[in-house]
Amino acid sequence: MLWPLFRQSMTDRWLWLYDRVIASDTKLARQVLDEMLAQLEAQHWQQRDIFAVHLATEEALVNAIHHGNGSDLRKSIHVVCRLDGERIRIEIGDEGRGFNPAALPDPTTSDHIHAPCGRGVMLMRAFMSRVEFNEQGNVVTMVKERERIPN
Amino acid sequence: MSAYQRLEVTEVGEVTVVRFRNRRITEDIDIQELGSEMFSLVESDKREKLLLNFSAVEFLGSAALGKLITLDRKVKAQGGVLKLSNIGPNIYEVFAITRLNRFFDIKEDEADALAAF
Numbered sequence: 467m468l469w470p471l472f473r474q475s476m477t478d479r480w481l482w483l484y485d486r487v488i489a490s491d492t493k494l495a496r497q498v499l500d501e502m503l504a505q506l507e508a509q510h511w512q513q514r515d516i517f518a519v520h521l522a523t524e525e526a527l528v529n530a531i532h533h534g535n536g537s538d539l540r541k542s543i544h545v546v547c548r549l550d551g552e553r554i555r556i557e558i559g560d561e562g563r564g565f566n567p568a569a570l571p572d573p574t575t576s577d578h579i580h581a582p583c584g585r586g587v588m589l590m591r592a593f594m595s596r597v598e599f600n601e602q603g604n605v606v607t608m609v610k611e612r613e614r615i616p617n
Numbered sequence: 618m619s620a621y622q623r624l625e626v627t628e629v630g631e632v633t634v635v636r637f638r639n640r641r642i643t644e645d646i647d648i649q650e651l652g653s654e655m656f657s658l659v660e661s662d663k664r665e666k667l668l669l670n671f672s673a674v675e676f677l678g679s680a681a682l683g684k685l686i687t688l689d690r691k692v693k694a695q696g697g698v699l700k701l702s703n704i705g706p707n708i709y710e711v712f713a714i715t716r717l718n719r720f721f722d723i724k725e726d727e728a729d730a731l732a733a734f
Contacts, residue, residue: 517707528644574716582683592714
């Protein structure tokens with residue numbers, strides 16, 4: 467298990483810590499996302515990296531709200547963010563039963579390319595450095611390593 | 618008076634050119650409305666040659682891709698043609714990763730796209 471070790475060693479080095487529980491409402495999720503992106507802007511992250519975090523977090527929040535919690539406003543989303551000089555770590559949990567990410571069909575195959583949905587997890591994996599789900603499949607943890615401009 | 622809140626719709630010859638008023642096409646506010654407006658271009662207005670110009674769009678997610686796929690199906694069902702243009706590098710990567718860059722006819726800019734109808 468990587469995270470407890472990671473968390474312990476990095477505890478004093480966070481530039482920004484964020485821990486919030488919101489209702490399953492996309493407008494509230496938008497506010498969370500805007501706060502997160504503002505922190506990356508403030509730390510002068512590359513626009514390409516900000517786009518990646520934006521996309522993956524939006525997909526994860528939408529999945530949590532619609533698929534996890536069934537858009538039920540009485541159910542909550544838990545968002546935890548940790549930002550340091552090198553990376554952002556985002557954890558998003560919902561109250562749903564979870565799902566098996568390994569069972570998702572490949573949306574790029576000829577059988578699924580016409581489907582209007584089913585691309586969110588693929589995009590999260592493509593744009594983030596690491597994406598992991600808990601065993602139940604209702605908490606996703608994503609890490610984006612910051613791109614450095616060569617001197 | 619424009620009937621569209623989310624779109625700017627102009628005519629260039631036989632082609633209907635559509636631009637987006639939102640910089641971000643996201644789930645929270647506009648996606649359903651945007652979908653309805655795009656679909657009405659085909660279903661109500663019966664426009665057959667559609668060009669979507671993304672020059673104003675800085676962000677879109679998978680929900681927007683879904684609307685584009687549904688739009689494409691509706692256009693083809695009426696014997697029409699859909700093309701996309703002016704897609705910036707970040708958004709193009711979204712199309713490339715999902716292989717939708719091969720599914721859609723994407724042109725560099727509006728002039729290229731208009732010439733290809």
